[in-house]
Amino acid sequence: MRTPQKVNLRALDHDELVAFMAELGEPSFRAKQVEDWILKKNVRSFDDMTNLSKALRAKLSERASLGGVTLATKQESEDGTRKYLLKFADGVSVECVGMPSKDRLSVCVSTQAGCAMGCLFCATGKSGFKRNLTPAEIYDQVAFVAEDFGHRATSVVLMGQGEPFANYDNTLEAMRLLNSPDGLGIGARHITVSTSGLVPQIRSFSHEPEQFCLAVSLHSARQELRNELMPGVRKHSLKRLHDAMADYVNRTKRRPTYEYAMIAGVNDTEEDLTALIDFTKGTLCHVNLIRLNELPGSRFKPSSEEKIERFKKVLTAYGVETTIRESRGNDIDAACGQLRQRRG
The missing domain is CATH 1.10.150.530 (DNA polymerase; domain 1)
Known part of the structure; x- marks a missing residue:
């Protein structure tokens, strides 16, 4: 029986x-x-x-x-960052990261096992797409990391493996659960979702009642280059993205972030800087310049510190709020998908 x-x-x-x-x-x-x-x-x-x-x-x-996750692999950096490869009951594995800072703990989680967006500089896409994660599976990553650190999570970024807005309903439900006093009680303004730029979902997100934060992986403000680097969002043109973001700001009055991974000789030229200024100036936004995580065997290399500093200086001079993201976990498999690719 x-x-x-x-x-x-x-x-x-x-x-x-x-x-x-x-x-x-x-x-x-x-x-x-x-x-x-x-x-x-x-x-x-x-x-x-x-x-x-x-x-x-x-x-x-x-x-x-009770479902939940089991630990497959954990790496710890000298700076205290911990990267995890977690497995679910069906054997599917995902990555998440815990980043401590004084009395705070930020957790970066995955929303999909693998990714179908095909960004050329990302390790996750090389492993292919497996499936969407459930709200509980997204939530459990945060709970696991918090328990491992023995410290409540104070902020969450949903910018690990996968495209969150390709798993929109489950991602949003997980965010609400993380925010709920019946869940982990993390403030809505301390929960950020990152999308590669799915325009219909950005427009939907602008109508959600919670004050969750939005980040967009931009990586190029030149259409031809962005199409090459990020083939999964080819149909979502920069013009449509710009219009959707203007609508988001108008509706929510919140400042979105543009993530820009700087790649030597690819998107760090003067032409790229001019295009980025044109895309962002005069809008309510924040540009986060990121030193690319170098992947073994990849033709893409990180831009020099001098190039990154120049982008920041010029963008700031044009009134665009800009920061350079602090690198964490450089001595471990830091890039999204890298640990899973090597160990999973």
Whole structure:
């Protein structure tokens, strides 16, 4: 006789969990108790749910599982950054990163296993696309990292593996769960989602009620070059992206960030700088200049510090708020997808 498949409680939303408790003959308030153990305390065993009766814990153990993730590989940098390769129950693995700073902990998580966008300078796309992550799987990465550090996560960036807006509904649900007082209680303004520039989803995001932050991976403000570097967003032209971002700012009054990975001799010329100025000047935005993470065997190399500093100086002179991202984890597999490619 075939054993019935256990219900993964982490994959249930509140209403589904209430319904499951009713199946077990339990009152609805038990769902909130179980949610607290799963979401706030990240327990790995039903035996840890000490405010539930032994009889209920036994029923849960028989009928349900706690899902979650297991650690496949962890690397720790000299600067305290920790990079994780985590595995889900079906064997799919993703990367996430914990970045401590004084009394804060920032966590970078993945929203997809692999990526279909095909950006030429990114390690993730080389492994292909596996599947979307569920809201619980996105949330569990943050909970795992926070538990490993023994410190609550104070901010989250959804800019690990995958294109978050190609998994829009699950990504948004995960962000709301991270923000909820019933979840990890992270402030909406401390949760940032990064997209390569999917215009319809950016427009949808501008209508969401929460004050989540938005970052766009730009990497070139020249259409021909951006098409080459980022083939997955070819149909979303820079003109359409610019218009969508103007609408986003108008609706939300929030300052979006443009991520710009600087690649030697590719997107760091004077022509590229002029195009970037034209795209950003006079708009409410922040430009984040990034020294490219060099990948073994890649033809792309990071720009010199002098080039990066020049971009910052000139952009700032044109009134564009600009920073150079601090490099973290340079002595480990820092680039998105690199650890999974080597170890997964």
